[in-house]
Amino acid sequence: MILFPNAKINIGLNITERRPDGYHNLETIFYPIDIKDALEVVKSDKLSFTSTGLEIPGLMEDNLCVKGYHMLKQDYDLPPVSIHLHKHIPIGAGLGGGSSDAAFFIRLMNDKFKLGLSVDEMTDYARRLGADCAFFIENKPVFAFERGDEFESIKLDLSAYKIVLVMPPVHVSTGEAFRGIKPTPVKDSLFDLINEPIADWKKLIKNDFEQTVFKNHAEIRGIKAALYEAGAIYSSMSGTGASVFGIFAETPDLKFLEEENQVFYL
Numbered sequence: 001m002i003l004f005p006n007a008k009i010n011i012g013l014n015i016t017e018r019r020p021d022g023y024h025n026l027e028t029i030f031y032p033i034d035i036k037d038a039l040e041v042v043k044s045d046k047l048s049f050t051s052t053g054l055e056i057p058g059l060m061e062d063n064l065c066v067k068g069y070h071m072l073k074q075d076y077d078l079p080p081v082s083i084h085l086h087k088h089i090p091i092g093a094g095l096g097g098g099s100s101d102a103a104f105f106i107r108l109m110n111d112k113f114k115l116g117l118s119v120d121e122m123t124d125y126a127r128r129l130g131a132d133c134a135f136f137i138e139n140k141p142v143f144a145f146e147r148g149d150e151f152e153s154i155k156l157d158l159s160a161y162k163i164v165l166v167m168p169p170v171h172v173s174t175g176e177a178f179r180g181i182k183p184t185p186v187k188d189s190l191f192d193l194i195n196e197p198i199a200d201w202k203k204l205i206k207n208d209f210e211q212t213v214f215k216n217h218a219e220i221r222g223i224k225a226a227l228y229e230a231g232a233i234y235s236s237m238s239g240t241g242a243s244v245f246g247i248f249a250e251t252p253d254l255k256f257l258e259e260e261n262q263v264f265y266l
């Protein structure tokens with residue numbers, strides 16, 4: 001069975017308080033985008049994981065798909081499987097690529113082996129693999145809060161716009177981005193601000209990680225400025241970075257960025 005895990009962007013990201021468990025409460029809007037991996041799982045005589053495409057850092061057993069298999073195996077009588085992942089979603093990009101693979105793995109195993117898991121049960125399993133994973137079970141635009149794994153539905157459709165995603169040759173780890181963050185309670189919730197006209201988002205909707213990540217990575221700040229100069233209605237770093245997206249009325253000419261960066265016209 002083959003599925004195509006997609007990436008996400010964060011529209012707004014406010015870190016509101018530090019939690020006793022060492023995580024942070026935050027507010028963000030998760031929005032699915034059309035940059036995808038390919039994930040295949042077949043029955044096998046032993047568990048294996050292989051990948052092609054982008055090199056995935058870390059050991060095979062640390063891959064979130066393999067962690068997902070061992071997690072489900074504790075509760076279900078699963079046969080060994082061969083997992084193959086073709087990695088296309090940029091890594092360490094703030095695009096949730098690994099988290100998406102993990103969530104799609106849960107969805108695929110539920111279908112393939114008829115585990116009978118509900119959406120809520122799959123979401124609970126996904127939460128255990130990472131704060132970003134749960135969103136990808138339902139995989140639709142949502143307002144997320146707490147660790148980023150509790151959701152309120154929203155109506156948000158950006159299909160009338162052109163979204164461009166720029167990925168510089170830089171890797172920002174989630175842990176690095178959280179270091180130096182000062183949690184700040186929000187005055188106006190993103191749940192309300194997202195309903196404001198998109199032309200007002202530039203002054204209303206912020207990503208708190210920009211203040212810490214831009215300090216060490218001026219090139220990421222530069223990309224955001226370049227997207228606004230190219231006519232973006234709204235631009236922001238996604239998640240903990242390093243990718244930056246721009247929302248345009250028409251497809252912009254960003255050839256000057258394509259030399260040093262991966263540019264995705266979505």
Ligand SMILES: C[C@](O)(CO)[C@H](O)COP(=O)(O)OP(=O)(O)OC[C@H]1O[C@@H](n2ccc(N)nc2=O)[C@H](O)[C@@H]1O
Pocket residue numbers: 010022023024025026028094099129130131132133146147148174175178239240
């Ligand atoms: C910040 C976001 O990128 C927004 O999309 C995500 O919530 C991060 O989700 P993620 O990459 O799945 O993060 P995890 O792998 O769960 O956590 C990595 C590290 O990020 C920090 N972390 C993550 C999420 C969160 N709400 N608070 C945190 O403090 C913790 O130090 C944690 O050990």
Ligand SMILES: Nc1ncnc2c1ncn2[C@@H]1O[C@H](COP(=O)(O)OP(=O)(O)OP(=O)(O)O)[C@@H](O)[C@H]1O
Pocket residue numbers: 056057058062063064065085087090091092093094095096097098099101102132172174239240241
């Ligand atoms: N299937 C996977 N794909 C990519 N990375 C994975 C995977 N499984 C585990 N990882 C590990 O997770 C780390 C972060 O991966 P990911 O690409 O999800 O980060 P990200 O795009 O910054 O996501 P986020 O928005 O959640 O911060 C990688 O450096 C890698 O070591």
